[in-house]
Amino acid sequence: MDYFDKIDEYILNRLKGEELEVFESELTKNADLQTAVKQRSKISDAVKYLERKELKKELQAIHGKEIGASKTENKSIITILKPYLAAAAVICIGLLSWWLLSPSNTSTNDIYVSNYAPYKVLNNVRDAAQNAVVDQAWENYRAGNFEAAYLALEKLDNSEIDGQILIAKAISLNEMGLTNKAISTLAIVIENKDPFLLDLANWYIGLFYLKSDNIPQAKYFFQQLANDESADKHQAAKEILNSLR
Amino acid sequence: MVMASSNNRDLLNMIKSPDKSLRNEAFSRIYKEEFDKIRFFVLNNSGSPAEAEDIFQDGMIILYEQVLHGNFKEQSSISTYLFAICKNCWFNKLKKSSTKKEILGLEMDFKEDENLVIDVMIADETTKTLASLIEKLGPDCQKLLKYYYYEKRKMKEIAQLMGLSNDQVVKNKKSRCLKKLKELAEKFPKLRSLYK
Numbered sequence: 001m002d003y004f005d006k007i008d009e010y011i012l013n014r015l016k017g018e019e020l021e022v023f024e025s026e027l028t029k030n031a032d033l034q035t036a037v038k039q040r041s042k043i044s045d046a047v048k049y050l051e052r053k054e055l056k057k058e059l060q061a062i063h064g065k066e067i068g069a070s071k072t073e074n075k076s077i078i079t080i081l082k083p084y085l086a087a088a089a090v091i092c093i094g095l096l097s098w099w100l101l102s103p104s105n106t107s108t109n110d111i112y113v114s115n116y117a118p119y120k121v122l123n124n125v126r127d128a129a130q131n132a133v134v135d136q137a138w139e140n141y142r143a144g145n146f147e148a149a150y151l152a153l154e155k156l157d158n159s160e161i162d163g164q165i166l167i168a169k170a171i172s173l174n175e176m177g178l179t180n181k182a183i184s185t186l187a188i189v190i191e192n193k194d195p196f197l198l199d200l201a202n203w204y205i206g207l208f209y210l211k212s213d214n215i216p217q218a219k220y221f222f223q224q225l226a227n228d229e230s231a232d233k234h235q236a237a238k239e240i241l242n243s244l245r
Numbered sequence: 246m247v248m249a250s251s252n253n254r255d256l257l258n259m260i261k262s263p264d265k266s267l268r269n270e271a272f273s274r275i276y277k278e279e280f281d282k283i284r285f286f287v288l289n290n291s292g293s294p295a296e297a298e299d300i301f302q303d304g305m306i307i308l309y310e311q312v313l314h315g316n317f318k319e320q321s322s323i324s325t326y327l328f329a330i331c332k333n334c335w336f337n338k339l340k341k342s343s344t345k346k347e348i349l350g351l352e353m354d355f356k357e358d359e360n361l362v363i364d365v366m367i368a369d370e371t372t373k374t375l376a377s378l379i380e381k382l383g384p385d386c387q388k389l390l391k392y393y394y395y396e397k398r399k400m401k402e403i404a405q406l407m408g409l410s411n412d413q414v415v416k417n418k419k420s421r422c423l424k425k426l427k428e429l430a431e432k433f434p435k436l437r438s439l440y441k
Contacts, residue, residue, distance in 0.1 A: 012397055039439055043426065046375035047394040049368040050387075052306055053376075056366065058269060059276075059302040066276045184281040191294040217289075 001026075003033050007040045068188065108218070111240055112210045118144075118171045119200065134165075141168055146175035163189050163197040167204065174208055183208050199231045206237070219244060253323055260312045263396075263406055272305060279324055283331045290335065300338070303365045304331035313396055374436055378429045386422035393419060 001019070003026050009015050010023055027033055137152035150172035153165055166189050173182035186208070189201035206221035222244075225237035259271035280301055287297035307330050311317040317326065368376070379387060385407070392398045392406060400412035409415055430436040 008393075012394070039427075042371055042375055042439060043379075043390070043423070044394040045368065045372045046379055047390045049366075049372050050376045050379060051391055051395045052365050055306050055309065056302055059272065059305055060298075062269065062273050062276050063280075063298055063302070066273055067280060180285075181281075184285045187284060187288060187294075188281075 003027075003030070004036060007033075007037055010037065011041050011044055068191075108210045108213055108215060108244075111243055112207055115236065115240065116207050116211075118175065119167050119204070137165075137168070141172065144175075146172040150176065163201075167197060167200060170201075170204060170208075174204075174211075179208050179212055183212075199225060199228070199233060202231075203233045203237070206240070210240075215244060254319060256323060257312055257317070257319060260309060268309075272309075275305065275308075275323060275327070276301075279327055282324075282328060286328075286332065287335055291339065292335065296335075296338075300331050300335050303334050306365045307334075370435060371439060374433060375426075375430065375439075378426060378433070381429060382422055382425060385418070386425070389415065389419055389422060 001022060003023060006015060006019075006023055010020075015023055027037065133152055133155050137149050137156075140146070140152060141149035150169060153169045153172070156165065166185055170182040170185040170189075173179070173185060183205055186201045186205040189197050190205065202221045202224045206218045206225070209215075209218035209221065219241060222237040222241050225231045225233050226241055228234060231237070256271045256274065259267045262268055283301045283304065284294065284297040287300055288294065292300070304327050308317070308323070308327050311326075379390060382390075389403060389407065392403045393400075398406070400415045403415045404410065404412050407415070409418070427440060430440050
């Protein structure tokens, strides 16, 4: 057997049975073969590393197209805010633990029902290419035909999607009984940090967690509103937090 | 949904295709269907949106490699498989993390599969240096080495993909590419221990 001809087959796991045994036996005693196998394995690793790096770039581009801005575009701000985020996390954990230790006397469903009302679409979300779909969606949404509204909103091009549309989608999903999916949709709005819709998204996600009886998560989002005096639902969030104690 | 079997088969064929645009179209479809689920899982288990994106992309790379190397059974659900990989990657990352993080919602039926717990972008200095030299070899050598070592394609298939007359021509070209790489590597002090 020419062992040096078999190196690639060995590192690609193509040698089987007796051939493999003979090769491995030679490998234990032949230093030149050991060096050659090590070199070829490293080349294979390097090719794999390059391809994975390339794939990662392509997936980040797909993320940007299908979901929204990739994390790489926000890296600098994240780096700047890292120490503050860490401090905020410690405070949040403290607050969360404190809330967790306080037993709740009020039914979460009662709180949800008394606070929940579907979001009213205020202005027209316009996009020349998608006008007809948007019109149809809003018509159904305002009429309370949430399933039809959701189906229409789903037809919209994701890359063009507006935060208001996402909120409407989440409300529709919740009305359709798909509260978990509604929560993931609102998470996109929160992640995008749209200054106009962040409070609204925190409010609804809090309510939806309440509806799902996930009190720690609900408290976390209401706390975001309670911490911000300028938030629209600041007072309402504080009251909910009080009643959850 | 991605899990429908005929759709599953179509997606698998697209992923395996050497046509990059078809493969990326499959990636986009999987991304649209599955990302929210993973993000929700990571966000609910002490992770950030950026970490969710990272984990999902690493999971997609692992899925791609499993499909490419024939380790993914056609009847399996892409959705379930991808979720298991991402969950595993995240679990592994949490374990490695120096900060003690709370793991909420990790179902008890989740079993760690050591084979799947991988950090896909980890590489040592030697590997990174060799990778930078491979990038200097030119597009044909890079493509050939990718087909051979990463995609693990047979010589005959590589000949077809690269428009070469037969597998012997591929073997010769591969030898030349590796020889050129060795010449480049020998000039690098970092690689001297490898090419002694």
